[in-house]
Amino acid sequence: MQSSTFSVPFVFDANTNQLSSCNQVPDYISCLNEEQRLAVETTEGPLLVLAGAGTGKTRVLVSRIAHIIATTKAKPHEILVTTFTNKAAREMKERVKDTTGPVANSLSWIGTFHALSARILRNHTSYVGLQPDFAILSAEEQVHLLKKLIESANLDEKRWPAKLLASIINEWKNKGLDEHSISNLEAQHYLFGGKAKQLYAAYQARLSEHNAVDYGDLLSLVVRIWKQDPNILAEYQSKFRYILVDEYQDTNIVQYLWLKLLAIKSKNIACVGDDDQSIYGWRGAEVTNILRFEQNFPGAKVILLKRNYRSTSNILNSASYLISHNKNRLPKDLFSDRVSSEDDEKVSVCCATSSKEEARSIGTLIELLRQKGQPYSQVAILVRTSSQMKEFEDRFISIGIPYRILGGPKFYDRAEIKDALAYFRCTVRPYDNLSFERILGTPKRGLGKATLQKMHALAKQEGYSTMEAAEAIAISSMVYPKTRASLLELINKLKKWHSLACNTPVAELSSIILDESGYIDMLKRESTPESEIRLDNLKELVRSAADYDSLSNFLESTALITGNESNPSNEDSVNIMTIHAAKGLEFDTVFLPGWEEGLFPHQRALNDKQSGLEEERRLAYVGLTRARKTAMIWFTSSRRVQGYWQASTPSRFLGELSQAHASFAAISPIQTEISHTNVYTQMHKNNLLKPGRVDSHIMSREGSPDTNNDLKVGTRVFSKTFGYGTTIKAAGHNNMKILFDTAGYKTIRNSYIEPV
């Protein structure tokens, strides 16, 4: 896309609330194409910008913010912008700064729905029976809490999994339903029976006891306040004169209600999104929001961005043809801005015999690309499931290709960070039971299950918090003196830190806590490379704590911000990530391995009716459109899934690529250098002309009952995948290690082989 660097020097004086030097015709307009300019200049009334992949969505939003500030009388703090992640919000703010100058600093309402809602909710806590310092429950804590409630309701955890209950509650909150509708949810009906409603009531009661909300509440409470009190709503309606929404296809129903209430007065709502890139349906995103925009916001203008600046026409056309197989979408006609030339390669489809070979071939290709001057960082491997990553890691380590995994374990997900935060939270809020239970046994101090059980019993009996119960036990004779002393020591430390909290700098306080708790010592004693990293992470945590003026403010920010900047190594390295994590990114070369039925589209999505398949197809579309110049799709003829070897059928999506823009058999110049990939033979062998044929008994693990349990060692057997072989030894209940005549040693399910 155009790379003009310019700056419109707006100055916003917060004292006088005046914006100066904004009467010049700003330059940001001139670098937009006609479609984009229309989207930027239509500042009044509801607007939907339907932007295909690579059409400059963010540029439109950024320019629009600049335009609104320049041409209307709106102040930056009267503009509300929602983004999908915190990271996107930061990046958007940076880009606005590049375009409008220092005025971006006054753009204070830009962030995720959750972050914005938390701010709004803090002003009206009494309205919904909360204290202003309410805590925000993380997903993990939510499951933990539900687990405990299920336990105390004497339900069998195996049959009533907390995770399932959590997903039901979340789904239902995302849909903006209230407690009366929980009984309508099909899933809870047969899984939880009448108990779900009780469990939910207990859950919500526990939340308010703890002065906490979960992520769903954050939004729905704001919606509830706005619905119930017209005065409060009116206040926000006039406060936010312009509303901009990024990634509109990923909003859920509550977020729609939220926007609708807020925008109903000014009608100045502009949403940017692409229905074809909606890949988060499984967590509540509602594509219908974008499909029905014109009905939901009467008088809406819809602008389609069709000019794609990213991909070559072969890639774009393949992707467009693929996505045209979806029924539930708004048709678009994207065209590539790139002048077709010799390096407009077709999308190539290649086959390997196993995931190992797949990784080996792709590794070789990457090395060749590198020799031809392509930096590693311009190469991405986009997988459907994270389990596919390991094969590539192994291979890359052995041949020395530097790589990085994006969207891997997040900083705040690391055990040591969570432990540290749990210590901090106990210090600040002594009634935080979850955190207290987390720190009890880390580092080891002779406190465990038995002691915890006693605390629980006492807490329940006396209505204490866990820490109060611990204190009572520490001065009673309910436990051994050794346990008592250890417990007392912990409690005294927590009390000491609590008293330090108000007049000690945050960074100092946090390092005192980590030190005195023995946590640092524990890691130092380990002295493994692993523990070195952990110590570094803790140092990093202490460093970032220094930016806050109180420990509780620091904790507040960590509840909403998950640092997903993955290891910012400056080394030129290949990017490995899931397709989900690749959303919004682009690379010169993209490898898409594992296009096989059952893996991509994923079996779980296939079981899940038509909408599941369509979302998988959108995912394929997103994957393909990440590529600028080269896209290479791979599939294998057999793959080890969950430890078992399975014959695989090429993905039905391969048959949905446009023949004119994808080459199934034609071999690109680089590929000819790989001798062991015989595309032709494999294509025939795998019956690629009829993609989508699934051998259901092979793909599904539960498909057929396990027979052949009486197989003896040394028996000759036959497998559809590997041919003839001899059993070597039993491996677990229903598996056998077999030496195949041609395929070598494999461990497979007994049901996949038959004696001959």
Add this chain to the structure above:
DNA sequence: GAGGAATTGATTTTT
């Protein structure tokens, strides 16, 4: 309560 053995169960993931 700690540590080793056995069992289980495995998309995608942000706030």
Add this chain to the structure above:
DNA sequence: TCAATTCCTC
């Protein structure tokens, strides 16, 4: 297969 969890023993 492989990691996480639970079970079992000392």
